[in-house]
Structure formats: structure tokens, C-alpha cells
Amino acid sequence: MKKTFALLLICLFVIVVAGCGGQAEKFPTKPVTLVVPWAAGGGTDAIARGLGKAAEKPLGQTITVNNVTGGGGAVGHGAGLNAKNDGYTVTMITFELLSLPPQKLIPFTYKDYDLLMRLNTDPAALTVKADSPFKTVKDFVEYAKTNPGKVNVGNSGPASVWHLAAGLLEEKAGIKLNHVPFNGAAPAVTDLVGGHIQAVTVSPAEVQSQVKAGQLKMLAIMSDKRDPNFPDVPTFKEAGYDITFATWRGLAVPKNTPENVKKVLADAFKQGYDSPEFQEFAKKASLGLAYASAADFKTFLDKTAADTEAVMKKLNLAK
Template identity: 35%
Template sequence: MTPKFQRRTLCASLALTGIAALLPAAARAAPLPEGPINFIIPVPPAGGTDLTFRALMEASRKHLDRTVVVLNLPGAGGAVGLSQAAIKPANGLFLNSYTSEIFTLPVFQPLTFSGKDFRPIIMVNEDPACLVVSADSKYDSLESFLAAARAAPGRISVGNSGFGNIWHLSAAAFANKAGVDLLQIPYNGSAPTVQALLGNFIEAFVASPPEVLPQVQAGKMRVIAVMADKRSAILPDVPTLKEKGIDLSIGTWRAIGGPAGMSDEVVKQLHDGFAKGMQEKSFTDFMSSRGLTIRYMNTQEVSAFVAKERPQFEALAAEIKKTAKP
């Protein structure tokens, strides 16, 4: 190689380096193929899962340098959407909400997917379960609710947003720990569950505090217990089950995931984009206004968390399956 050619090569290399430094991070390191990201939410619109992820997708668009298309594919407690998500290409353009239902739904019925078909990317949110009644309910406390349940086994109706999902499991775990027999009524999502309570079709239901906060503030509903280690920041006057002598702490956690075959490079790019989105004021303000709790975990942390949570949720689902029927 001649000195002149060496100088030209060096200059060209330096020029390329300078140009690369001026490019956005997403353009410089682009393991993601071109095209929009499709994000599957396996529950109906308007619930806590839908609201959380729609807000985050909007906040993360500029950091991912591409359009994000959100698709609600509800049905069978989330099984319909997750079945579709499990067979998508593992190229990073097809993602989904990653929640405990990925592990619990296959316990209740034969499905085309299992937890092994998905890979978590980032943890976004966590909220406890709570027991809700209408504002004019005769159950003005947890004690009165339990007294009625013990007096009429299997007759107090408790709704949830889908058979086999976290609120069904939470209600069943609560009944088991409290030593009562409740009539579980599944609905297709949180919105119809809310309407069922307001219409007096059920006597109570289980959800997260943020999902019922607007109705509580409007004087239409009352939360009589929170299933957490400590009281909810948005419902500070509501006791926990543990305060009432019932040793149970359970709730939902919401992460972003995708097909298990995604490469480490793709996962890192997605994680970094969503992590920046979680710091956007538009997202933090939205979550705060709704009372939704932000809980960040990176890919390694959420993977370890899932490895610990998965057997516990699978065991709970298996126990419930012995007596519960869809």
C-alpha cells in the first residue's frame, strides 16, 4: 500500500467516523429491520394494561426512530392475542405485553404457546390487586363482606376481567386465604367488569387501584381492601389484607416482550428505546395522573424476576384449576 493511498484511506475512515457520530443512535446501530413495530395487547382497550402500553409506545416512538402500531387482540383471557404473538417473526418488529398470563393461561387449558415462546425486554409497571364494591353496597368493610361470604358459601359473586388472568387468580387466592367460597364471574376485560358492578350484576370484583380510581373519585365505587404489603399511595385510607390478618400480597406486573428468538442486539436496541420513553415527561405525567406505578427493570433484571415469579404463578394456577371452571 502506497503512502498516498494510506492517507486517502485514513481520511475516508475519519470522514465516515465523523458522519456516524452525527447520526442518531438508532441509525448508527440498527439491528432492527426497517418497518413499523407492531405491538400486540391481548386485552380490550381502556384497562390498565392498554393505557400503560399505549402511553409508552407514544413516548418511545422518537427513541426507536419508527412508527409503533398498537393492536388490541382480546379474547379467552388474553390467549387469543398471545397465541398470535407467539408465532410472529423474532426480528424485533413484533412485540407484545409480557405479563403473568403468559404462564398461567396454558395451565388452565391446552394452548399453542407457553412461557418458553417469549422473551422479556423491559419491566414497565407494577400494581397490587384490590377488592372493589359499589358505593351503595351493603358491604362497607372487608369484615362485612367476609361475614356475608361465610354465611352464604358460593353465592357472593366476584367478577374479574378474564378467566385465568391475574385478577381471576388474585380473587381465587384471596378466597383461599380468607377461607371463603366465592362465585367467580369472568368478563372480557376490565371495562365490562366495571359496568357489571355498576349495573348490580355482580357484588364485587378484583382489579388494580388505578383501574377503579376514577369511579372511586366519582363516588360510584368503594375499595374495601388492597392486596399488598403496604397501603396504596392513591388509596391511603384503604387497609391491606395483611392488616386484617390475611397473609396475601398479589397483583399485576407489566413488561414488554417478544418472540423468544430475538437476538441480544435487537433486544438491547428495543430496551434502550423504551427505557428512554419511560423517562419522557409525557409518560411519567400520564402514569402519575392515572395512579399507575412505574417500575423499571432492565432485561437482565426482568428475566431474573420472571424466573422467580413464574413457578409461583404456575403453582397458583394449578391449585385454582382443581376447583375452578371457565
């Protein structure tokens, strides 16, 4: 009986150790690690696992997802940056890479990585309760103008992407809002459904089930084009306000990774991105797929980083 038990314990250890994830010379001759700065089970993790699986075949090696979480993304981004620049560690970089540096929370920026590609962008949308007196963005702005600081707008946390989206709206429309930070987008949406706040500025994907059920209504989205899932919702540009703002995700490797290695990785991940499995997966998860090459990604980040820092200064979030 003792033997059985010992065997059982050994099995348990193996499970635990296997669950810890493996650590990652011609390229690639061994598995590649994909560092995700966010927890297993979240949106970023889902994309990493979906894409990782799809890119394994073209790469000819296994891709292991390693969730290095903590510090609002700071720890994982740092781990990916400080990894060996041999291409065996790829990092899924996210929007927080632009908002953490102005707060002086991390000593590095996106410029300290070599970029591989951008994967998706998800715009912010201004959403209110279905029975709200605001029918259009104009109603909302006008009310906020006559009642400065009165409208409670929920966001997903201090200095989070959706907090900055609301800040940008304030700046461009010349209004003053009352920002209410929540611990993530879902609790903010719940409070809106319960009628405890007046609006949220989160992505369409995060409110779509309530909008489709007729509990909430989207006034406008902060992108260049309308969302195919919500063809009736105008963009802010159409509504007369020049506001575009989106969160994004992309892939990067440590600085000075050899060019040929970067090419192999970029090709493999692009093939994975184009694969029918990944496209199907992205559609189901309502991801706003938006591939951009390394060079285009850089131009995009230069502009977004400047916008982000400016808004953060306005919101007193930048040091």
C-alpha cells in the first residue's frame, strides 16, 4: 500500500513539474517559448495559445506558452526583454508597454525590443445603458459640457487602456468626466448594466452580449471603420469627433536578435496567423485581427506612444 502511495505522489510531482512549463543553437533546433505577461485563461493568453499552436507546424518546433504574470504586465514584459537574444524566447507584447513607462513603473519601452509583427487591435467604444437619455455621442458630449465632472464613466483600472480612451474623449471633445476605475472591464460593464454608472469606454467585444440583448447601447466606436458585428454603430469620426484609440497586441524578441532568426520567426508566425484554424478562432473570440509588418508596427507604435503619453499627462498619470 505504501508503494502505491509513493507511486501516486511521484505522479503528482510529475504533474506539478510538467505544469511549470519548460525553459527554452542552428535555428530552431529546440522548442520556442512564447512569454505571455498575462495570466492563463485571459484574452491575451487565449490568442497566444491559439497562434502558438497554429505556428508550430511552419516553425517545425513546439511553441510553449509561458505565463509570466505580475506587476500589471511589467514582470512578463521585463522577462521577455531580458531573455537571451537567440530567438528562442518570443514575447507577446501588449498595450501596457506604452502606458507603464510614462508612469515610471518600468525602465524600458517598446524601443528596447526588436518587433516582429502586430496581431490585433481592438478599439474603444462609448457604451451607455439602453434606456439612457443619450441617443448619440452629441447628446452625451452636450450633457457633459453643461454638467462638467458629473458623468460617471467606468474603466478597467487606473492608467488602463480604457481609462486613457475616456481621457482622450475628454480632451478631444472639450468635456470633463468623472473616471471610475474598476478591477477589469467586466465589473465596469456589470455596474453599467445595474445602472450605477452612466457609461463605459471598453471594447465592443466586452459589451457585445449585453448590447445584443438590448441592455446596453453603443454610441460610437473609436476606429477608422465601423465594426462588422455592429454595422449600425457610427465611428467617432462620423459623429464629428476625430478620435481613434485602440488596444493592440503584437510579437517581439529581445534587441539585436540575428536577422535570419527574426525572419524565420516572422514567417512562421505569419503563416500561423493566416492559417484557417487561427482565423476561425479569432472570429469566434471577436478579435479585431490587424496584422502589420515589423516596420508598420513601429510607425503605429511611435504614434500611439505619443498619444498615450499626452493623455496620461492630462490625466495626471504620467510622472
